[in-house]
Amino acid sequence: xxxxxxxxxxxxxxxxxxxxxxxxxxxxxxxxxxxxxxxxxxxxxxxxxxxxxxxxxxxxxxxxxxxxxxxxxxxxxxxxxxxxxxxxxxxxxxxxxxxxxxxxxxxxxxxxxxxxxxxxxxxxxxxxxxxxxxxxxxxxxxxxxxxxxxxxxxxxxxxxxxxxxxxxxxxxxxxxxxxxx
Amino acid sequence: xxxxxxxxxxxxxxxxxxxxxxxxxxxxxxxxxxxxxxxxxxxxxxxxxxxxxxxxxxxxxxxxxxxxxxxxxxxxxxxxxxxxxxxxxxxxxxxxxxxxxxxxxxxxxxxxxxxxxxxxxxxxxxxxxxxxxxxxxxxxxxxxxxxxxxxxxxxxxxxxxx
Numbered sequence: 001x002x003x004x005x006x007x008x009x010x011x012x013x014x015x016x017x018x019x020x021x022x023x024x025x026x027x028x029x030x031x032x033x034x035x036x037x038x039x040x041x042x043x044x045x046x047x048x049x050x051x052x053x054x055x056x057x058x059x060x061x062x063x064x065x066x067x068x069x070x071x072x073x074x075x076x077x078x079x080x081x082x083x084x085x086x087x088x089x090x091x092x093x094x095x096x097x098x099x100x101x102x103x104x105x106x107x108x109x110x111x112x113x114x115x116x117x118x119x120x121x122x123x124x125x126x127x128x129x130x131x132x133x134x135x136x137x138x139x140x141x142x143x144x145x146x147x148x149x150x151x152x153x154x155x156x157x158x159x160x161x162x163x164x165x166x167x168x169x170x171x172x173x174x175x176x177x178x179x180x181x
Numbered sequence: 182x183x184x185x186x187x188x189x190x191x192x193x194x195x196x197x198x199x200x201x202x203x204x205x206x207x208x209x210x211x212x213x214x215x216x217x218x219x220x221x222x223x224x225x226x227x228x229x230x231x232x233x234x235x236x237x238x239x240x241x242x243x244x245x246x247x248x249x250x251x252x253x254x255x256x257x258x259x260x261x262x263x264x265x266x267x268x269x270x271x272x273x274x275x276x277x278x279x280x281x282x283x284x285x286x287x288x289x290x291x292x293x294x295x296x297x298x299x300x301x302x303x304x305x306x307x308x309x310x311x312x313x314x315x316x317x318x319x320x321x322x323x324x325x326x327x328x329x330x331x332x333x334x335x336x337x338x339x340x341x342x343x
Contacts, residue, residue, distance in 0.1 A: 039236050126228050145233040150196050169190045175229065176221040 022062065025071055026055060032146045033079050039142050040083045050086070054079045073152035076143065080156050122179065129178035137171035140164055183214050190222055 030051060037047035057078050062068070130138065136157070143153040150164040157164070185208050191197050192205040209215050 035233065035236060039233060122228065123232065126225070126232060130229070130232070141229060142233060144194070145230050150191075150194070165191050165196065168194070169187065172190050172222050172225060176225045179225055179228070 021068065021071070022055070022058060025058065025075065029072060029075055030055075033075065036076065036142055036146050037079060037083050040080075040139075042083055042086060046086060047083075050079050050082045053082060070152065070155060073148065073155035076146070076148065076152070076156045077158075080139075125179045126175065129175045132178065133171055133174065137167055137174070140167045141171050141175075144168055183212055183218075185209075185212065185215055186218060189215060189219055193219060193222055193226070 033051045033054065034044075034047045037050055038044060042050065054075050058071070058075060061074070133141070136159075139157060140153055143156055148156065150161050150168070153164045153168075154161045159167075185205055188197060188201070188205050189209075192202055192209075195202070197205060209219060
């Protein structure tokens with residue numbers, strides 16, 4: 001891969017050349033990364049920028065011959081750190097919109113009006129409970145929902161795997177208690 | 182509280198070593214308390230996942246442009262002052278329900294169609310039966326380009342009283 005391409009053209013150009021590793025990562029992780037960043041409080045545009053930067057960093061990392069293990073947690077860590085540098089607001093979209101029936105209808109598959117009504121209160125409670133979580137607890141649950149293993153979550157957040165297990169357990173129990181399920 | 186309760190979520194997430202997972206699995210089969218707790222953890226995890234996955238389907242909150250809102254309010258107030266002067270108190274009278282108002286009559290200036298999402302005018306039965314003329318002023322004539330969505334017009338109901 002030549003290093004003289006324009007920075008913004010790098011990810012796409014790289015994938016077109018058939019870099020299997022990067023292509024697979026891009027296809028697999030672009031949407032989860034975007035979703036995670038939006039849940040952290042970034043706007044869609046900001047999230048797109050961060051994901052673009054993260055894959056640009058991936059390109060540089062691979063070009064420099066960096067290790068290719070645990071690239072999933074590597075990408076999430078890069079994106080997470082960039083997001084934290086941009087802002088710390090968590091309540092913009094995640095959880096809050098579910099308080100209305102329209103939001104719930106968009107979330108629920110094959111939602112009937114009756115089901116939307118039934119689920120509305122549950123989502124309201126969940127949204128309220130999510131906002132009471134500590135930042136670390138919320139981040140652990142978001143990364144868990146992204147499909148990361150505890151070890152990978154620990155890599156992303158820079159904490160021990162046992163700490164991740166404790167945090168996830170505490171957060172899930174807290175949500176279950178507050179949602180009264 | 183059951184001694185296994187601290188390992189249920191890790192077991193649910195398949196994060197326990199095989200041997201320990203087998204122990205927990207055997208225990209859950211016998212312990213109703215743990216099965217109940219597991220059911221709650223599963224439900225809240227699924228709900229959290231729905232919430233998480235649905236976040237991208239929800240449009241970002243609309244940013245209110247206060248200056249546009251203020252401009253609209255000012256325009257509405259101006260139009261009200263121009264076209265709907267308050268009648269003297271003694272002329273206010275109550276009438277039976279009036280027939281539908283007369284069709285829109287073109288004013289001397291360019292008349293735009295009412296915006297299709299604009300609410301229908303409120304029918305007030307006590308409004309006088311005199312023929313009513315609706316005058317539409319294009320928003321573009323009142324505001325700089327881009328300040329108001331294209332196609333918006335301000336409608337004034339005008340009655341001519343003798």
